[in-house]
Amino acid sequence: MQEPLISVKNLKKHFDVGKDAVLKAVDGISFDIYPGETFGLVGESGCGKSTAGRTLIRLYDPTDGEVIFNGKNIFTLSRNQMSEVRRNFQMIFQDPYASLNPRMTVLDIISEPLEIHQIYKSKKEMKARVIELLELVGLNDEHAMRFPHEFSGGQRQRIGIARALALNPKFIVCDEPISALDVSIQAQVVNLLKDLQEKLGLTYMFIAHDLSMVRYISDRVGVMYLGHMMELAESEELYDNPLHPYTKALLSAIPIPNPDIQRSRQRIILEGDVPSPINPKEGCRFVDRCSYAIDKCRNVTPEFEEVRPGHFAACHRIGEI
Amino acid sequence: MEKILEVKDLAVSFKTFFGEVEAVRGISFEVGKKETVAIVGESGCGKSVTANSIMQLLPMPPAFFKNGEILFNGENLLSKSEKEMQNIRGNHIAMIFQDPMTSLNPTMKVGKQIVEGLIKHHGLKHHDAKKKAIEMLDLVAVPQPEKRIEQYPHEFSGGMRQRVMIALAMISDPQLLIADEPTTALDVTVQAQILDLMKSLQERLDMSIILITHDLGVVADTSDKVVVMYAGQIVEQGLTDEIFKETAHPYTQKLLASVPRLDMNRDEALLSIEGTPPDLYIPPKGCAFYDRCDKAMKICKDNMPGFTEHSATHASRCWLNHPMAKTNEGSGI
Numbered sequence: 177m178q179e180p181l182i183s184v185k186n187l188k189k190h191f192d193v194g195k196d197a198v199l200k201a202v203d204g205i206s207f208d209i210y211p212g213e214t215f216g217l218v219g220e221s222g223c224g225k226s227t228a229g230r231t232l233i234r235l236y237d238p239t240d241g242e243v244i245f246n247g248k249n250i251f252t253l254s255r256n257q258m259s260e261v262r263r264n265f266q267m268i269f270q271d272p273y274a275s276l277n278p279r280m281t282v283l284d285i286i287s288e289p290l291e292i293h294q295i296y297k298s299k300k301e302m303k304a305r306v307i308e309l310l311e312l313v314g315l316n317d318e319h320a321m322r323f324p325h326e327f328s329g330g331q332r333q334r335i336g337i338a339r340a341l342a343l344n345p346k347f348i349v350c351d352e353p354i355s356a357l358d359v360s361i362q363a364q365v366v367n368l369l370k371d372l373q374e375k376l377g378l379t380y381m382f383i384a385h386d387l388s389m390v391r392y393i394s395d396r397v398g399v400m401y402l403g404h405m406m407e408l409a410e411s412e413e414l415y416d417n418p419l420h421p422y423t424k425a426l427l428s429a430i431p432i433p434n435p436d437i438q439r440s441r442q443r444i445i446l447e448g449d450v451p452s453p454i455n456p457k458e459g460c461r462f463v464d465r466c467s468y469a470i471d472k473c474r475n476v477t478p479e480f481e482e483v484r485p486g487h488f489a490a491c492h493r494i495g496e497i
Numbered sequence: 498m499e500k501i502l503e504v505k506d507l508a509v510s511f512k513t514f515f516g517e518v519e520a521v522r523g524i525s526f527e528v529g530k531k532e533t534v535a536i537v538g539e540s541g542c543g544k545s546v547t548a549n550s551i552m553q554l555l556p557m558p559p560a561f562f563k564n565g566e567i568l569f570n571g572e573n574l575l576s577k578s579e580k581e582m583q584n585i586r587g588n589h590i591a592m593i594f595q596d597p598m599t600s601l602n603p604t605m606k607v608g609k610q611i612v613e614g615l616i617k618h619h620g621l622k623h624h625d626a627k628k629k630a631i632e633m634l635d636l637v638a639v640p641q642p643e644k645r646i647e648q649y650p651h652e653f654s655g656g657m658r659q660r661v662m663i664a665l666a667m668i669s670d671p672q673l674l675i676a677d678e679p680t681t682a683l684d685v686t687v688q689a690q691i692l693d694l695m696k697s698l699q700e701r702l703d704m705s706i707i708l709i710t711h712d713l714g715v716v717a718d719t720s721d722k723v724v725v726m727y728a729g730q731i732v733e734q735g736l737t738d739e740i741f742k743e744t745a746h747p748y749t750q751k752l753l754a755s756v757p758r759l760d761m762n763r764d765e766a767l768l769s770i771e772g773t774p775p776d777l778y779i780p781p782k783g784c785a786f787y788d789r790c791d792k793a794m795k796i797c798k799d800n801m802p803g804f805t806e807h808s809a810t811h812a813s814r815c816w817l818n819h820p821m822a823k824t825n826e827g828s829g830i
Contacts, residue, residue, distance in 0.1 A: 220684035221655075328773050358539040359711055363755040363769035385684065388714075392757035392767060415759060429689040431714030432759055435737050438717040445693060446686045448640075449654040 180208035180244075181379050182232070182347060187241035189224075189231045199454050201227040203403035204241070206480065207488075209347070214373065214380040216394030216411065218387055218426075220450055224403040225383045229349040232381070233265040234258065245347075263293060266340035270352035272332035276324040282335055283320040286310070289342045309338040313368060330361035337368065341376070349381045354389065366393055387430050391415050396486075399423050402453050402461040405480055409487040419489045421497065422462045460492070468497050498529035500568075501673055501705045502551070507565035509543075509550050512558055518777050520546045522729040523564065528673065531699065533706040535720035535737075537713065537752075541774060543729040544709045548675050551707075552592050553582050569673070587618045591666035595678035597658035601650040607661055608646025614668060633664040637694060656687035663694065670702055677709045692719055713756055717741060722810070725749050728774050728785035735811030745805075745813035748786045784816065792817060 189202040201224040209215045217225045231238050234250055242249040250261055269275035276285055286306045296302040307317045313334040324332055333353060340348055350369065354362040366389065372378060384390050390397055391411050398408040399422065407420040418424045425444040432438050446465050460466070460473040472492050480490040509521040521543040528534045536544045549555045551567055553574065567574040569590065577585065586592075594600045602610055608630050615626035627646070634642035637660040650658060659679060666674060676695065680688035696719065699706055708720060716723055716737065723740040725733040725748065733746040744750045754768035772789045775781050784790070784797040796816050805818040816822060 220686065330773070359713075359752060360539060360755050360770035361773075363767045364771065366767060367769050387685065388757045388759050388761075391759060392761070392763060412763065425686060427759070429685040430759060431689075431692075431712070431718040433713035433717045433741070433753065433756055434758065434760070435717045435741050437760060438714070443689060443693075445689055449656055449687065450684075 178210050181211040182209040183244040184208070184232060185242045185244070187228065187231060187243065188239040189227050189236055190239045193454060197454050200403050200456055201453060202231060203456070205398075205400070205403075205405040206241075207398055207405065207408055209379060209381060211346075211379055212373070212377055213395040214382050214393055216390040216397040217381060217383045217400060218385060218390050218397060219400035220385060220426075222402075222450055222453060223400040224453070225400050226351050228400065229267075229351055229381055229383050233262070233267065233347075233349055235267070259293075263343045264346040266343065266345040266348045268333070268336050268340050268348060268350045268353045271356055272329050272336055273324075273356075275336055276332055278324050281321050281323055282306075282310070282315075285324075285335060286339045286342055289339065293343060295343070305342070306338075309341055312341065312372070313338045328361075329357050330364055333357065333365050334368065337365075337372070341372070344376075345378070347379045347381070349383070351383045352385070353382075355384065355386065362389070369393070387427065399426065402450060402456060404461050404477075404490065405488075406462065406491075407487075407489040408480075409484075413484075413487055417487075419483055419487065419494050420462075420491050421466050421468050421493075425465075460490070468493050498532065500527050501530055501532075501570065502528040502707075503568040504547070504551070505566050505568065507547070507550060507567060508563040509546050509555070509560060510563050511560050516778050519563075519780050520560075520729055520777060521550065522777075522780060524724075524726070524729075524731045525565075526724050526731065526734060528705050528707060530672075530705060531703055532722060533699065533708055533720045534722045534724060535708045535710060535716040536724045536726060537710060537716055538726035539711060539774060541728075541777070542726040544726050545677055547726075548592070548677050548707065548709055551675060552586060552590060553577075554592075587614070588669045589671055590673045590675065591669075591671040592675040592677065593659070593662045593666050593679050595681050597655060597662045597682070598650065600662055601658060603650050605649070606646065607648055607650060607653065611646070611661075611665055611668070614665065618669065629668075630664075633668060634661070636667065636698070637661070637664045639664070654687075655683050656690060659683065659687075659691055660694065663691075663698070667698060667702070671704060673705045673707065674699075675707045675709070678711070679708070680715065681710070681712070688715070695719070713753060725752070728780065729777055730785060730814065732786065732815070733811075733813040735808070739808065739811040743807065743811065745807055745811070745818055746786075746815050747790050747792050747817070749813075751789075784814075 185206050186204050187202055188204050191199040193199045219225045230236050232243055238251055242251055283306055286309055287302050290296055290302050310316060310319055315334055354365050382393055394411045397411045397414050399406045401422050407423045418427055425446045428444045448465055451464060459475055460478050463469045463473045478490045478492045480488055483489050483494055505525050506523050507521055508523050511518045511520055538544050562575055611630040612626040615621045615629055630646055631642045639645055639657060639660050680691050720737050723737050724731055727748050733749045751768055751770045755770060757767055770789050775785055783799045784802055787793050787797045802814050802816045804812040804814050806812045
């Protein structure tokens with residue numbers, strides 16, 4: 177069995193939101209990410225997927241748990257050690273408008289990480305690297321002296337990707353990198369990410385709410401709901417044989433762009449909304465919207481177990497439904 | 498089928514400091530009774546301008562109508578006075594928007610926002626208006642409506658807010674509902690709830706719907722007819738089945754191929770459309786899709802293709818489909 181690149185164990189991130197109120201954004205999730213793979217993380221808004229991604233690379237200080245990278249728990253590293261390790265982790269953000277400083281040129285934006293980590297001695301070398309990066313993402317040296325507002329959404333996302341690649345990272349957290357883009361542009365960016373992965377041997381965590389896109393790009397997919405991991409499996413397995421009632425409902429809610437299939441599909445319509453993650457109750461987080469819920473689900477939080485080889489789920493009634 | 502709305506050769510432009518932006522460049526389509534027509538396209542293709550033109554919600558200036566007419570039950574909306582339009586907007590055509598938070602007043606209780614319209618437009622007494630407001634929330638399946646009308650919008654979730662917007666739109670039994678990306682801001686499970694609600698209301702109230710969206714899955718789910726827009730023009734329109742199965746325009750074909758589907762093999766390559774749509778300050782003389790089309794020919798650059806009819810309901814604007822074109826290779830026909 178291959179060694180995982182990153183091993184996440186019982187990761188928790190809670191936010192204090194006032195007197196006696198704790199928002200449990202991520203509440204004890206565990207999974208491994210293997211080198212060269214794309215790990216997809218899906219769930220509805222507020223399920224904690226972005227917080228998980230950010231805590232994982234220690235952009236937030238975790239409440240509990242550990243993340244093992246290169247045999248070390250990165251949460252115990254000192255500031256100096258962390259800065260060394262952090263070169264391996266990068267992030268691509270959702271909003272290509274907000275994530276680029278409008279007062280910096282593209283050259284400055286992409287060379288910032290190089291400057292911080294003092295990679296190059298001369299400005300000339302650094303500029304050459306920036307141009308190399310621009311070409312890697314399908315832009316060119318002409319673009320280096322321009323400002324972000326001169327670019328379209330898709331091009332801006334390419335700049336964000338070039339910046340993320342500057343330090344030759346091993347692992348990139350892509351937090352909804354295409355949600356703000358038009359359909360035709362989404363495919364461009366996804367294809368670029370796939371190409372780069374092949375060329376540079378990158379490992380991705382791909383966070384998104386677009387389940388069809390996640391299925392397409394990911395090798396394995398985890399489904400989150402209210403801070404808990406509900407199900408995790410290889411992407412084909414997850415989409416073909418979902419075990420958890422929430423995953424089933426989620427998949428059936430995605431409209432398929434084919435009128436024949438769409439009209440004949442049986443949809444599971446979930447009642448109500450996602451409950452608040454503030455001071456959640458014991459038991460399964462999905463219990464209020466689940467049509468299979470029994471008393472046990474209200475009282476005991478189901479364990480996240482390997483049901484089939486490589487297929488994990490957290491549900492008391494997996495065998496029965 | 499009885500026609501509710503007919504848009505004929507509509508052209509809308511915006512005057513800006515840099516010149517005129519031709520946002521909508523001569524589009525024509527029809528909406529029949531109880532029919533759902535989807536308008537699809539990318540940002541900037543003119544789909545929202547079209548919707549706002551029907552409602553006449555565009556700021557004028559800078560916007561102005563260059564050409565065309567919008568016939569609603571045979572009457573041209575473009576020649577109506579603002580007062581007449583107000584009556585039509587409130588009573589016959591209703592609209593819901595993408596972001597239900599910005600469409601509701603955050604400082605007013607939800608019930609009051611519904612009651613206000615009922616008192617103003619329908620002359621109801623306060624007591625009756627409140628009763629009707631509860632009835633409307635019940636219609637759109639907001640639980641505990643008596644309690645909910647005393648709450649503020651921030652106490653509602655995104656899906657519930659969109660239900661309130663739909664309730665507001667339904668108050669006067671509109672004949673036509675324009676839904677501008679109604680589910681884009683919502684999660685998929687909530688999107689499914691809202692689409693179901695819209696379908697059941699349409700069934701009960703005999704309403705026509707114009708659905709503006711970029712999600713082809715939503716289109717396949719809800720619409721009877723599809724209008725595909727690109728750079729301010731309609732490039733293809735037809736019945737939903739025709740658009741998905743007998744796709745005639747290269748842009749529509751590429752659009753369909755660039756969305757990953759759940760039933761698709763993961764090894765299949767995702768088609769991407771290189772480049773970006775043209776700038777509508779200086780709209781191209783020929784086919785607007787010329788720069789991004791891999792089937793483009795010499796004629797496409799400088800000559801605007803007309804519509805070729807593939808059936809009584811299906812037409813596309815592409816030289817490849819012209820009856821005089823040498824081959825129809827790859828055109829899907």
